Amino acid sequence: ETGVTQSPTHLIKTRGQQVTLRCSSQSGHNTVSWYQQALGQGPQFIFQYYREEENGRGNFPPRFSGLQFPNYSSELNVNALELDDSALYLCASSSGQGWDTEAFFGQGTRLTVV
Amino acid sequence: QQQVKQSPQSLIVQKGGISIINCAYENTAFDYFPWYQQFPGKGPALLIAIRPDVSEKKEGRFTISFNKSAKQFSLHIMDSQPGDSATYFCAASTGGSNYKLTFGKGTLLTVNP
Numbered sequence: 177e178t179g180v181t182q183s184p185t186h187l188i189k190t191r192g193q194q195v196t197l198r199c200s201s202q203s204g205h206n207t208v209s210w211y212q213q214a215l216g217q218g219p220q221f222i223f224q225y226y227r228e229e230e231n232g233r234g235n236f237p238p239r240f241s242g243l244q245f246p247n248y249s250s251e252l253n254v255n256a257l258e259l260d261d262s263a264l265y266l267c268a269s270s271s272g273q274g275w276d277t278e279a280f281f282g283q284g285t286r287l288t289v290v
Numbered sequence: 291q292q293q294v295k296q297s298p299q300s301l302i303v304q305k306g307g308i309s310i311i312n313c314a315y316e317n318t319a320f321d322y323f324p325w326y327q328q329f330p331g332k333g334p335a336l337l338i339a340i341r342p343d344v345s346e347k348k349e350g351r352f353t354i355s356f357n358k359s360a361k362q363f364s365l366h367i368m369d370s371q372p373g374d375s376a377t378y379f380c381a382a383s384t385g386g387s388n389y390k391l392t393f394g395k396g397t398l399l400t401v402n403p
Binding site for chain 1: 379
């Protein structure tokens with residue numbers, strides 16, 4: 177196990193609703209990245225938080241937002257859910273920046289929008 | 291625009307055989323090329339990674355071959371085992387191992403006993 181914990185593991189929401197996903201990073205890790213993995217696809221970068229500040233964003237609309245807390249845990253919020261938001265949402269934590277700083281992935285939250 | 295193209299989509303290999311998965315990229319600014327292994331119900335786990343100034347890197351049964359001029363890299367799994375059956379993703383980034391990874395679509399590897 178990587179020590180990165182995500183909750184909930186599964187979630188079903190209705191189109192138009194809002195959802196909050198949570199990630200508890202590995203001890204000592206101050207960087208959290210979020211990825212969306214659609215069925216049969218590779219993960220896509222949503223954004224990264226480093227020491228509570230957003231540190232880069234992928235090609236996702238503003239209705240995808242996040243937070244990082246002083247203990248470096250993180251939330252991903254998605255407003256106005258669409259059917260295409262159905263995916264596995266992964267968070268990855270790491271201890272700072274740098275080429276050799278490995279990011280460890282959690283097991284993901286499976287979101288289904290109906 | 292798919293910046294990292296991965297092939298094949300699926301691969302079946304006999305136990306003891308060699309599994310080869312290929313990736314091609316477009317962005318010449320990429321400076322980090324990892325391979326991830328993902329089992330069902332789990333997140334991706336880093337297998338092995340390479341920088342563009344190295345043509346080959348080997349760790350145990352896993353080898354990355356890198357061709358900078360062709361903008362291609364590949365994963366070779368020697369002596370493939372049933373426990374290697376998983377989905378493999380190549381990826382690339384411009385900021386090292388933990389930043390804005392761009393993933394391929396994945397290869398489902400099945401190793402038959």
